[in-house]
Amino acid sequence: MTEHKQRILTQKEYQQMAKANEPKRPVLANCVRAFLVGGIICLIGQGITDFYIFCFGFTEKSAGNPTAATLILLSVLLTSLGVYDHIAQWAGAGTAVPVTGFANSMASAALEHRTEGYVLGVGSNMFKLAGSVIVFGVFSAFVIALIRTLIAMIGGV
């Protein structure tokens, strides 16, 4: 009888059933939200840059670092106050892609593991999520640099 029951539904049939039942991910709406929120974060960043340029005499180039630092500070603050994940649920990639997303991934991991101590907890878990971003970020930068150098060598731009 058990065998009979097993054959009621094959794995494939059920997977199709489950797929049909699953709500469609609102890809378009998510893209629009990501565009808006990501854009707003960049706009805030531009505002901070201008603030540093006009108030503290930074150049457009040298204002980049303090701007990133300010955005990171804001992101860490919002993460610690427990707000960032709520914004991210609505914004999706909009909050994940800019520097604020990177800061959030580090701050959230550090907060999560501080109960295991500073060394075994915070220290070794802080890059739990951000680590792969660094690894693949550095590696892809290397590959792009290599391609660019090769093109330059064979007489390109």
Place this chain on the structure above:
Amino acid sequence: MKQGSQSWVFTNCPVIVGAAVVGGPREARGPLAEDFDLLHDDLLFGEKTFEKAEKKLLEEACELAVQKAKLQKQDIEFFIGGDLLNQIISSTFTGRTLSVPYLGVFGACSTSMESLALGALIIDSRFGGNVLCGTASHYAAVEKQYRYPTEYGSQKPDTAQWTVTGAGAVVLGPTGAGPRVVSATIGKIVDMGLKDPFNMGAAMAPAAVDTIAAHFQDLAASPSDYDLIITGDLGRYGHQLTLELFPKYHIDMPEEKYVDCGMMIYSREQPMRFAGGSGCACSAVVVFGHILNRMRRGELKKVLIVATGALLSPLSYQQKESIPCIAHAVAIEYTV
């Protein structure tokens, strides 16, 4: 005694002499708040870590259940418990506090009914007098164990579920007044090859239906023998799939007779509710609190509780394994 392929029918019908449920702040804002014995308004309850907080939940539920059974701690002969943390530490540390003979079980979110069925078996076979069964889960501790840091900004799909912060415990005894455990069906692992940990309802639904079908077949019963059939934590989408699966198993289930604890614990208006609640505590708090209260009020006479568990680990998921699922059913009857 065993009946059919995988069911136990208890001839002495162990009695639930005491039951207690404890919850967190989110549960306190939910529609079942009145059925809790104790509610906390923050997630740490004065403890230093979320893991310790989860242990405290279970300790409190156990203590209250023993109190409500009008027993002393030393009257408890066995404690059966389980939870979702690595090496089921919350249950183990609760066992340390209780210092009674302890059996740790792991059935993920099916632990509530797994421990209840085993407890009933001990009493029915007269191998013990008073058995305490309990389980707990804590949103932050479980998220840390299974998913991302709680404050990490990742977008969850609508099929995701929210881990219930709470604990439920019952004291089973051989005699007395109260709801009685009449039968249990031990589930088989069912794996339909689903891999999405953000859609556990869909992964667990076939396990639930498999156990329900086995229960009806073993006991020659049908949905009409029960006032309510309750699954553990399938959530909205799992609930819908289960309803679609019943006809395939030739079960004629009236839609209003089948409910899911994951859908009952939170209200629609609560933020980030997704598909509903999940976790060990989900079925434990809803059944040991709300459902038992309704039985005591005479609104329900006989219910079948089917606690569902997704037995995955973060490691098995990362290694691309599918999600093995299980469901254990326990029938509870209350005749005044």
